Amino acid sequence: MVAAVAAAMASVTAVGGPVLEPNPGGSSRAFVGVGGCAASGCHGGGEQLSKAGSEFTIWATADPHHRAFASLLTPEGQRMARLYRRDPGAEAGRDQLCLKCHAPQGAIDRRFLADGVGCESCHGPAEAWRTTHYLRSWKSLGESERRSLDFIASGNLAERAIACAACHLGRPGMDVDHDLIAAGHPRLTFEFAAYHDMYPKHWNEPAVPGRSAQMWAVGQAVAAATAADLIAHRASGDRGPELADYNCFSCHRTIVNPTSDSSGRLGANEWSFAGLELTVALGSRYSAPQDVSAANLLALMGNPKTPSRELEVEAKRLHTAALKWAATLASLPPPAADVCQSAFLQLSQPIDSRHWDVLAQRFLAVAAIHQSLPPGNRRPEPLARVRDTLAFPQNGSTRWNSPAGFRPEAFNQALSDVRSSALKGG
Amino acid sequence: MRVPVAAVAAITTVVGLQARDDPPRGWTAPIRGESEIIHSATDCRKCHSAEDPEYRAGGVYDLILPDCSETWEKRDPHSRAARSLDASHPIAARMSRVLGVDVSRQAECLVCHAVDVKPAAPMAGKRFAWKHGVGCEACHGDADKWFGPHTLKSWRQIAPAEKSRLGMTDLRDPVVRTGVCVGCHVGNLAEGKFVTHQMYAAGHPPLLPYETATFDRDQPAHWRPPESTPYIRGLPADDAARLYHHRPGDHSTARSVALGALASLKYSARLTADAATEASRNGIALDYAHYDCFACHHELEHPSRRQSRGFAGVPGRPLMRPLPTDLVEAVLAHAASSGLPDRRPDLRRTDNQLRIAFDRKAFGDSVEIATAATAMTRQCDQWLGDLSKLKYDASNVRTLLVALIANPPQSGWDFDSAQVRAWAVGSVDPTALPAEVGKMTLRTAGLGAIPLASLSEAHSGRLVLRQSFDPRRFNNVWPQNSRKQ
Numbered sequence: 001m002v003a004a005v006a007a008a009m010a011s012v013t014a015v016g017g018p019v020l021e022p023n024p025g026g027s028s029r030a031f032v033g034v035g036g037c038a039a040s041g042c043h044g045g046g047e048q049l050s051k052a053g054s055e056f057t058i059w060a061t062a063d064p065h066h067r068a069f070a071s072l073l074t075p076e077g078q079r080m081a082r083l084y085r086r087d088p089g090a091e092a093g094r095d096q097l098c099l100k101c102h103a104p105q106g107a108i109d110r111r112f113l114a115d116g117v118g119c120e121s122c123h124g125p126a127e128a129w130r131t132t133h134y135l136r137s138w139k140s141l142g143e144s145e146r147r148s149l150d151f152i153a154s155g156n157l158a159e160r161a162i163a164c165a166a167c168h169l170g171r172p173g174m175d176v177d178h179d180l181i182a183a184g185h186p187r188l189t190f191e192f193a194a195y196h197d198m199y200p201k202h203w204n205e206p207a208v209p210g211r212s213a214q215m216w217a218v219g220q221a222v223a224a225a226t227a228a229d230l231i232a233h234r235a236s237g238d239r240g241p242e243l244a245d246y247n248c249f250s251c252h253r254t255i256v257n258p259t260s261d262s263s264g265r266l267g268a269n270e271w272s273f274a275g276l277e278l279t280v281a282l283g284s285r286y287s288a289p290q291d292v293s294a295a296n297l298l299a300l301m302g303n304p305k306t307p308s309r310e311l312e313v314e315a316k317r318l319h320t321a322a323l324k325w326a327a328t329l330a331s332l333p334p335p336a337a338d339v340c341q342s343a344f345l346q347l348s349q350p351i352d353s354r355h356w357d358v359l360a361q362r363f364l365a366v367a368a369i370h371q372s373l374p375p376g377n378r379r380p381e382p383l384a385r386v387r388d389t390l391a392f393p394q395n396g397s398t399r400w401n402s403p404a405g406f407r408p409e410a411f412n413q414a415l416s417d418v419r420s421s422a423l424k425g426g
Numbered sequence: 427m428r429v430p431v432a433a434v435a436a437i438t439t440v441v442g443l444q445a446r447d448d449p450p451r452g453w454t455a456p457i458r459g460e461s462e463i464i465h466s467a468t469d470c471r472k473c474h475s476a477e478d479p480e481y482r483a484g485g486v487y488d489l490i491l492p493d494c495s496e497t498w499e500k501r502d503p504h505s506r507a508a509r510s511l512d513a514s515h516p517i518a519a520r521m522s523r524v525l526g527v528d529v530s531r532q533a534e535c536l537v538c539h540a541v542d543v544k545p546a547a548p549m550a551g552k553r554f555a556w557k558h559g560v561g562c563e564a565c566h567g568d569a570d571k572w573f574g575p576h577t578l579k580s581w582r583q584i585a586p587a588e589k590s591r592l593g594m595t596d597l598r599d600p601v602v603r604t605g606v607c608v609g610c611h612v613g614n615l616a617e618g619k620f621v622t623h624q625m626y627a628a629g630h631p632p633l634l635p636y637e638t639a640t641f642d643r644d645q646p647a648h649w650r651p652p653e654s655t656p657y658i659r660g661l662p663a664d665d666a667a668r669l670y671h672h673r674p675g676d677h678s679t680a681r682s683v684a685l686g687a688l689a690s691l692k693y694s695a696r697l698t699a700d701a702a703t704e705a706s707r708n709g710i711a712l713d714y715a716h717y718d719c720f721a722c723h724h725e726l727e728h729p730s731r732r733q734s735r736g737f738a739g740v741p742g743r744p745l746m747r748p749l750p751t752d753l754v755e756a757v758l759a760h761a762a763s764s765g766l767p768d769r770r771p772d773l774r775r776t777d778n779q780l781r782i783a784f785d786r787k788a789f790g791d792s793v794e795i796a797t798a799a800t801a802m803t804r805q806c807d808q809w810l811g812d813l814s815k816l817k818y819d820a821s822n823v824r825t826l827l828v829a830l831i832a833n834p835p836q837s838g839w840d841f842d843s844a845q846v847r848a849w850a851v852g853s854v855d856p857t858a859l860p861a862e863v864g865k866m867t868l869r870t871a872g873l874g875a876i877p878l879a880s881l882s883e884a885h886s887g888r889l890v891l892r893q894s895f896d897p898r899r900f901n902n903v904w905p906q907n908s909r910k911q
Contacts, residue, residue, distance in 0.1 A: 083733060083741050178788065182742030184733045240711060240787040243742065251722040256889040266524060267627030267714065305710050401726035 029127040029150050031105040034059075034118040036130060043119070055202040056119070062200035065117035069093070069103040076184060083183035100174045101167040122163050124150040157215060158330035161192045161222040162323075168195070169226045172233040178243035187248055191275075191361075192219025193368035209372065210334030213343065216368035217286050218329045220275040224294055225322035227273060231297070232315035235308040245301065247272035247357040252402050271301035272357035276322070278365050281343035282335055292325045294318060340372040348419035350412040356403040359411050360390050366418065382421045386414040449527060452624075454549045456531040461543045461553035465569045466561040467505075471495040473577070488657035489582065494648035495562070502645055503874040507539040507559035515878050517885075521628045530556075537619045538610040543568065545617045552618070565606050567595040582657070585668060598652070599671050600682040601810060604638045604689035611636045612693065615700040623714035631885035632719065632892075634868060635750065635842045636694075638686025639679050639853035644870040651678040677818040680826050683850045684760065684813055687753040692806035694749050698780075699799035702792040711789035714744075720893065721745040738837065739785040746784040746795075749802075751777050752835045752843035753850055758809065760829030764822055766812050769805075774836075776802045827854050831906050839897040839904075851905070862903035866895065 038044040038056040045053035060066050071077055072092035081092035092098045099107035104121040106113030120126050128149040132138055138146075154160045168190040170176050176188050193215040227245070234242040243251075250270040276294045280287040297314050300306045335343070347366050353359060363386050370383055389411040392400045449455055473481070474495035481487060491497070499505050511518045511530035522529045529535045533552045536542065540556035541564040547553075555561065563569055571592040575581055581589075586596040597603045611633060613620040621630055652658040652672035659666075659674075666672045698716060705712045721744050739745075755770055762768035776798060783794035816822060830851045835843045848867045852859050868888055876884050901907060 079733065083737060086737075086740065177742070179740055179742035182732070182737070184730065238787070240789050243744075243788055248726070252724060252726050254725055254893070255719065255723045256886060256893050267622070267624035304714070305708070307709060395725075395727060398727045398729060401728040401730070404725045 029125040031109055031112055031118075031120045032126045032130050033105065033109075033112040033120075034115045036126065037119045042134070050204070052204070058200060058202040059119070063202070065121075066115075068101070068116035069099075069106060069113055070116065072098050072102050080180070080184040084180050084185075097174075097180075104167075117167075122152060122154060124152040126151075156330055157218045158222060158323075158326040160196075161215075161219050161326065162226075164192065164195065165190055165222050165226040169223060170230055171226065172230065175230065175234075176244060177234075181244055187244075190219070190223060191364045191368070192216065192222065193371070194364055197371070208334055209374075210336060210340055212371035213282065213340050213369045214286075214329065214332070214334040214372075216275075216365060217279045217282060218326055220279055221288065221292065221322045221326035221329055224273065224276045224292070225319050225326060227271075228294075228297060228315040228317075228319040228322060231271075231301070232312045232319060235312040235315065241269075241304070243269070245271055247355060249356050249402055254404070268302050268304055270355060270357075271298055272355050272361075273298065274353075274358045274361045275365060278347060278362065281346040281365075281369075283339050283342070285332065286329065286335055286339070288322075288325055292318070292321045335372070337372075337374055340369050341377065344369045344373060344422060345419060348415050348422065350416060354408045356390065356406050359408060362415075363387060363390060363411075366415070377422070379418070379421045382414070382418040386411065386418055389414050450525065453525075453527055454533045456528060457533055457536060457552075457554060458531075460557060461555050463553070463570070464541060464543055464555045464563050465573050466541055466555050466563050467495060467499070467558035469569075469573070470562045471499070475499070484579075485657070488660075489655060491648060491650065497646060497648040498562075501874045502648070504560035504564075504645070505558065505874075506878065508536070508556040509559065510878055510881070511535055511539050511556075515881075517629050517631065517882055521625070521630065524628045525624070533618065534622075534625075537617065540564070542617065542619075549618045560610075565595060565597060567593045569593065583669070586671075596671075600638055600685045601689040603642070603682075604636075604686045605693050607638070607641055608636055608690055608693040611641070612690070613697045614693070615697060615704070620697075620701075620713070621715060626715060626719075631881070632889060634870065634888075635748070635845050636690050637683070637750075637753070637846045637849040637853070638690060639682040640849040640870055642682060643679075643853065644873075646871070646874070652676075653678055673817060675817065675819050677820075677823045677854075680818045680823040680854050683830075683853050684757045684816070684818075684826060685810060687750060687757045687846075687850065688806050688810050688813065691750050691754045692803050692810070695799045695802040695806065698746070698749070699796050699803060702790075702796035702799060706792035706796060712792060712795070716747050717789070718745040718747050724893075739781060742788075743785050744789055746780065746790070748840060748842040749777075749780075750842070750846055753846045754806075754809075755835070756830045756833050756847065756850075757813070757826070759833045760822075760826045761809070761813055761816065763825045763829060764816055766816070769809055769812075772805060773802075776805060823854060827851065827858060830854065831858065831904075834901065834904065834906065839900050841892050841895040844895065844897075844900050858905055860903055860905060860908050862908070863900070863905070866891070866900055866903070 034056065038060075040046070041053075043053065043056040045051065046057045048054065049058055072081075072095075077092045077098075081090040081095055081098065082088055084090070085095070092102075093113070096107060099113070101117075103113050103116055105115050105118050105125075112118065115121075126133075129138075129146070129151045133151065152159065152163065154163065165171075167174060169188050176185055181187055193212045196215055197212065231242075231245055234245065246269040250268075250272070273294050276288050276292065297311075297318050300311050300314055344366065347362065347369065351359060351362050366386070367383060370378055370380075389407070390403065392402065393404055394400070395404070474490070475493060476496065477492040478486075481492070486492075508530070509515070513519050513522065513528075513530070518529050533549050533554070536554040536556060537552065538560070540554045540559060541561050543553040543555060543563075544551065555563075567590075569576075572581075572589065572594045575584075575592070576594065586599065590596050595602060595606060597606065608614070609617060609619050621633060626632070652666070652670055653676065655670075658670045658672055661669070663674050666674060672678065698712075701712045701716050733741075751773060755773060758768070758770045758773060762770070779798040780795065780802065783798050784790040786794060818826075830847060835847075845867050848859060848863050849870075852864075868891060873884075
């Protein structure tokens with residue numbers, strides 16, 4: 001259900017930024033390329049795709065990351081590069097900025113361009129562990145020892161989210177700014193639980209009750225940290241406000257008979273990062289503590305007169321605090337069924353905002369927690385109707401890429417139906 | 427059960443509107459009462475509202491119209507400018523509500539909707555007379571020192587500079603007149619006149635582009651052009667020029683179009699320069715109202731027409747609010763064909779500098795913007811000096827008309843350039859415009875006849891026209907091209 005939801009919306013959620021680089025910590029270790037992992041006896045097995053040993057095969061057949069480089073060579077990708085670089089000869093496939101996310105290994109070693117986002121893009125360059133990570137002795141190594149060899153442990157939820165967010169929200173140097181978006185790049189949005197649910201997994205994810213609620217909360221902390229890191233970085237230079245930080249639709253909406261009113265500072269752009277404060281619904285153990293609040297940064301971002309230095313200081317503070325909180329959240333056991341049930345009822349109450357971004361984040365929160373309810377308590381149909389109110393309408397042969405004609409009232413009505421259906425059912 | 431909503435509400439409080447009894451940040455304290463120190467329409471109408479046989483016999487109407495005050499009162503929207511701030515007006519009520527102020531008592535609103543008795547004073551020290559909206563003295567100047575003298579016949583022989591010294595604005599000069607109109611219709615930061623992005627967001631209707639001759643005509647004019655004013659026609663040529671800026675044989679409307687275009691650019695560029703200077707002092711972006719509304723305010727689409735078309739500058743940068751450079755380009759083409767040096771390359775160079783400054787980073791580099799915009803105001807002054815030497819006889823009116831029609835904008839039509847070009851052509855020769863052009867552009871005539879309560883719809887109709895503007899179609903119906911077909 002959540003998979004369908006996230007796929008349909010394709011561009012929902014949090015905004016913003018930070019941590020993994022293609023070559024972590026500026027490591028000088030070399031990549032070996034997906035070919036080095038793909039031996040049929042290692043990760044390239046094919047008989048049973050759910051079994052360990054078929055990781056590469058799943059990636060190569062079902063995971064869109066394997067097409068990440070190829071997407072740069074499409075006419076759309078090429079046009080984007082030409083518009084962005086203002087150079088008719090620009091090529092996305094040779095542009096380091098594009099390659100950092102679309103071919104992290106190829107960005108460093110051109111031989112691996114065609115790998116796209118390959119194994120080592122997330123797991124780290126394998127030079128120092130390729131020949132040892134399958135030995136018995138590997139199992140005795142601790143996490144920090146593995147790290148020192150540039151092997152990224154993706155078992156930890158916070159680390160996993162951070163790895164995704166580096167490209168899916170961006171980080172300094174891997175920055176999808178407003179210029180690039182205007183040139184045609186999709187806006188970056190990322191909600192960990194929904195993306196994780198959609199992702200064609202090449203590992204066996206144990207079914208842990210409450211896991212998607214926990215992922216959602218971890219994802220909010222990581223998204224806040226990532227966004228804050230980018231905001232701090234963007235504020236540190238002399239580049240002026242970066243429009244990609246803001247809710248696209250606080251400006252990009254028709255002013256001829258507008259259907260939605262601004263609900264923030266009048267006439268200012270909005271950074272509509274609403275998810276972190278929603279974690280309060282999960283109770284004191286899982287809700288972001290006071291110092292992890294995005295409220296200050298939201299207020300500073302909402303005022304066009306905020307000096308960039310002030311923005312930078314607050315963003316850096318939030319970055320550090322939210323990263324720490326993400327690690328704490330990841331170390332906790334997932335929230336229990338009653339906690340999820342109560343959060344679900346709280347979050348499915350009507351919301352006093354007219355911003356599509358804010359409501360979409362609310363929907364994703366409800367959807368993630370819905371996934372953590374005991375199976376008998378799940379009601380996917382009313383939830384799908386909430387999603388439908390957020391869909392971008394068709395506009396003849398083109399498609400709106402913004403919520404033209406969006407009606408917050410319809411969203412709230414559908415959300416109330418979710419709630420009453422949960423209260424009625426048992 | 428309201429926990430999460432409360433959390434969201436907490437954010438809204440931080441960034442949201444402030445309480446109403448406390449003037450929101452950036453707004454001045456409300457004005458308590460109306461100033462009583464001016465004459466305004468109350469005194470003026472005693473003489474200017476109706477035909478008086480004695481005045482007729484005395485030759486008063488050789489210069490002025492008998493019913494100028496009546497025209498202003500009954501047909502000119504300026505007379506109800508202050509009433510449009512009343513709570514009974516739906517737009518004003520909405521603006522007051524969302525801004526958290528009473529717009530009928532805010533200096534920021536009254537500067538343009540009433541008579542600003544102290545135009546040079548800082549916002550906090552301003553005084554207003556609002557009973558008559560934008561009354562006589564809003565444009566003609568504070569009458570305190572000239573109210574008596576101007577009724578004497580000898581007043582007609584006093585030079586405009588001396589009248590100005592006494593406070594009477596020299597509105598017969600199209601450059602001065604344009605400066606006064608542009609002050610509100612575009613903005614004048616030195617006088618505190620500016621419609622901010624916040625005001626637009628709260629519901630202020632969009633300002634129209636400005637073209638002097640059209641706005642003169644459709645106000646509607648409560649005066650006659652000098653060539654049909656008996657008193658001025660009867661003056662010796664030197665006196666007509668010295669006292670009333672008129673040279674016998676001149677087509678004053680054509681002259682207003684040409685000089686008004688330059689003046690309008692000058693004062694618009696000055697506004698940009700002032701705003702950029704202020705922004706650079708504070709290290710922030712210019713108010714968003716200095717940018718092109720529709721550069722940001724459009725729905726997004728996929729595939730995107732903008733991306734297929736390409737970008738003149740850096741993609742994703744807010745564009746500057748269109749300055750009336752295109753009309754000036756056409757006027758300079760006319761000047762060149764009338765024997766003056768061709769200044770168009772100079773204009774293009776400065777215009778390009780300004781665009782680069784706006785493109786330097788998101789919202790532009792304010793220091794560079796100020797430099798380029800200041801250079802543009804100086805250029806306009808220089809060209810105004812050149813152009814004022816031109817005589818607008820039949821042949822020059824013809825070159826102006828040809829230049830206005832035959833030089834489509836270098837970078838293609840946009841709504842503003844199309845609008846002011848069409849207005850300018852229509853002012854010089856109303857028969858030169860195909861009806862199709864009229865349908866794609868706005869009318870300024872008859873606004874005074876629209877009931878206040880229906881203005882809202884009229885404004886949104888304007889936005890629709892603007893948003894649906896199709897440059898290719900406009901080019902097809904533009905006289906230069908439609909005649910060829």
